[in-house]
Amino acid sequence: MAKTTAPTNKHSRLIETAAKLAHEQGFKQTTLADIARESGVPLGNVYYYFKTKEALGEAVIDKLASAGQMLRAMWDASPDPKSRLEAFIQMSIDNRDSLARSGCPIGTLCAELHKEGGPLAQDAAKLFAELLKWLEAQFRLIGRRGESRDLAVHLLSALEGASLLAHTFHSTRYVEREAERLKNWIRSL
């Protein structure tokens, strides 16, 4: 594996670890000490990169936002909007084990942060806002101009709810079955 300079390496390792722990055990439950221990970065150094847990939370959200952008760019390579939407749905099937273990990284983060509110919660909401915008554009391209927003909300709701049930029952079945149903729905439009 190519090594970057030590500081950059530590910086991204901290964000990576924070994202992983926030997903596995919740953001508030995760302390800077947990992140230091798990990443192997001394706690003193953690404070050098991130003055507060809030700042690290922002970096985690930025990381999720970049990952979302990259995925959408990849799906955009598909020739037609229906196959792009199917690729989006397929992501839940591909990630079913992680969803059954810890839920959706974005959904559970939003649910947690919006209990308290504040700037971090607002930032997390943008992750869903960007995704909804993209989904809406696909439904418009299919020719469902007048109801593209409602269709986007329906698709995202169904997948997020199925992730919640998969997480609650620690079973991939909920995501697998619901995703197949949604793919059939997209094909039928």
Next chain:
Amino acid sequence: MAKTTAPTNKHSRLIETAAKLAHEQGFKQTTLADIARESGVPLGNVYYYFKTKEALGEAVIDKLASAGQMLRAMWDASPDPKSRLEAFIQMSIDNRDSLARSGCPIGTLCAELHKEGGPLAQDAAKLFAELLKWLEAQFRLIGRRGESRDLAVHLLSALEGASLLAHTFHSTRYVEREAERLKNWIRSL
């Protein structure tokens, strides 16, 4: 208002307050001291009724389970399964302000508790299990025997996901529009 004896009164006031605070700010974020302050029950008395926060969590889940049973009994009074399912969907519309403020009390509790797991998380999962069983029975009565489980999961997923979006964007619109779409879907079956 009829008054019960002081201890029973305090006992139920504590559970009521714990449920309210867990919904508003999350279960783990809520301390026994928060519950004592908000309920007006001295902290020393709280320990008399609930030795641990886990025990209070169990009482909150029992309360949600009883509320669910009462609602299903009420919906069962409707003459046909489709109107029972519509009554279930209508509940989300009726509770839209609370959903936009704090999310679904069961959904957000499950999402939170299953990050850690353990007996309390398992207890919370039973809330959705009971609801899914009831939904499945309604779809069977409509004549969708072979796919009743998948239809139950689809309906609950869509509503839970819409609640998550309503909570994330603090807007009732997500629940209102999705609930109307789901009612139309039920009528079309």
